[in-house]
Amino acid sequence: MADREYGIETLCLHAGQLPDPATGARVPPIYQTAAYVFDSADHAASLFNLQTFGNIYTRIMNPTNAVFEQRMAALEGGRAGVAVSSGMAAQLVALLTILQAGDEIVSAKTLYGGTHTQFAFNFRKLGINATFVDSDNPDNFAAAITPNTKCLYAESIGNPANNVIDFEAVAQIAEDNGIPFVVDNTFATPYLCRPFDFGADIVVHSATKFICGHGTSIGGVLVESGKFPWDNGKFPTMMEPSEGYHGIRFYETFGDFGYTMKARCEILRTFGPTLSPFNSFLFLQGLETLHVRMDRHVENALAVATFLEEHPAVEWVSYPGLESSRYFSLAQKYFPRGASAIMSFGIRGGLEACVKFIESVNFLSHLANLGDAKTLVVHPASTTHRQLDEAAQVEAGVMPNMIRLSVGLETIDDILWDLDQALAAARSS
Numbered sequence: 001m002a003d004r005e006y007g008i009e010t011l012c013l014h015a016g017q018l019p020d021p022a023t024g025a026r027v028p029p030i031y032q033t034a035a036y037v038f039d040s041a042d043h044a045a046s047l048f049n050l051q052t053f054g055n056i057y058t059r060i061m062n063p064t065n066a067v068f069e070q071r072m073a074a075l076e077g078g079r080a081g082v083a084v085s086s087g088m089a090a091q092l093v094a095l096l097t098i099l100q101a102g103d104e105i106v107s108a109k110t111l112y113g114g115t116h117t118q119f120a121f122n123f124r125k126l127g128i129n130a131t132f133v134d135s136d137n138p139d140n141f142a143a144a145i146t147p148n149t150k151c152l153y154a155e156s157i158g159n160p161a162n163n164v165i166d167f168e169a170v171a172q173i174a175e176d177n178g179i180p181f182v183v184d185n186t187f188a189t190p191y192l193c194r195p196f197d198f199g200a201d202i203v204v205h206s207a208t209k210f211i212c213g214h215g216t217s218i219g220g221v222l223v224e225s226g227k228f229p230w231d232n233g234k235f236p237t238m239m240e241p242s243e244g245y246h247g248i249r250f251y252e253t254f255g256d257f258g259y260t261m262k263a264r265c266e267i268l269r270t271f272g273p274t275l276s277p278f279n280s281f282l283f284l285q286g287l288e289t290l291h292v293r294m295d296r297h298v299e300n301a302l303a304v305a306t307f308l309e310e311h312p313a314v315e316w317v318s319y320p321g322l323e324s325s326r327y328f329s330l331a332q333k334y335f336p337r338g339a340s341a342i343m344s345f346g347i348r349g350g351l352e353a354c355v356k357f358i359e360s361v362n363f364l365s366h367l368a369n370l371g372d373a374k375t376l377v378v379h380p381a382s383t384t385h386r387q388l389d390e391a392a393q394v395e396a397g398v399m400p401n402m403i404r405l406s407v408g409l410e411t412i413d414d415i416l417w418d419l420d421q422a423l424a425a426a427r428s429s
């Protein structure tokens, strides 16, 4: 493509791909191959030494995945990306690239349930300690930083509390301390928010959600901004010869994409959470309409949130796009196109009414996912955040009477009708 600053809609459709040079295929082919033929012994050696760029083995690179990686990097305004097998793997690979036993991370406490478990339980077993802070006050991040802290972590819109972080303030704290700010941008997608524009250094995604858009596939991706100074003395593993990869020095050798090269060649290569090229293909189909879908998701979500706020069976609604939300002004600043389509609300009558509501929805799907073209409902306390005890649930923003809703693309009057009749059933329970 010509050297031009393309709009995000154009990037959704074109970034990272030209028609296939071998066949002229307009759509990125699914390169369903495990390995790639070397030209010669020298060529093979040079590929393994990372002196020549090229394909070796699909566990670490694949041409279909490469289109997805480049498209995501372009959409986020970053330097390079690495596709992986799930959103959980994106966080794992992103963080293991910089953390080792004895290191610490400071994370917002409002997190996707699986992320909280990954940090609090699995990371702790690896000797990596996470401190969870109330992100409403950015100073809490600063206060929790110790000499061992290697990154700050937050979600662009917190799950399931729908809280919005003051990115710029947290990014400034990370910068002052010489550590990267890692943002899970799953809820927002790069169409609604680009964390790099506000000082984040690494972005991770569950591609399973809005990027895929149709609930067909599990996958993830991490992207680096290319701007973090890894040579500031705090990240010896980025600077020193890698024991895990032929003594290569990742930052010195690859510069502004040294972090993603390390992620790919050390962590993805040896831990192995590879994305299937078929899933990449489906994510690329999803990305082609990301901008159109997100506009409609946001429009429908605002209509649903307004409806719920006025509904007598509803105690409270948490959606950062509502003027009544304490996060409204942050959302206006960081998500000018809309605050995504995930919201939570409390049903009067507590747990029993929640169960009745969930069992009474008609075409709304009761399942543990979000960011699908279809409208989805779930009761987090008994499902996604079930691992946490009640005190920890409340701490993570999960109230017993809370329903989480991911608003889809159905006719808005039909969505409102289904919610209304299920709320009527909940009320009479």
Ligand SMILES: *Cc1c(COP(=O)(O)O)cnc(C)c1O
Binding pocket: 086, 087, 088, 089, 112, 114, 115, 155, 159, 184, 186, 187, 205, 206, 207, 208, 209, 218, 219, 220, 370
């Ligand atoms: C779903 C989700 C994840 C995990 O992603 P998977 O693709 O299910 O592994 C992580 N973070 C957030 C915010 C999510 O919504």
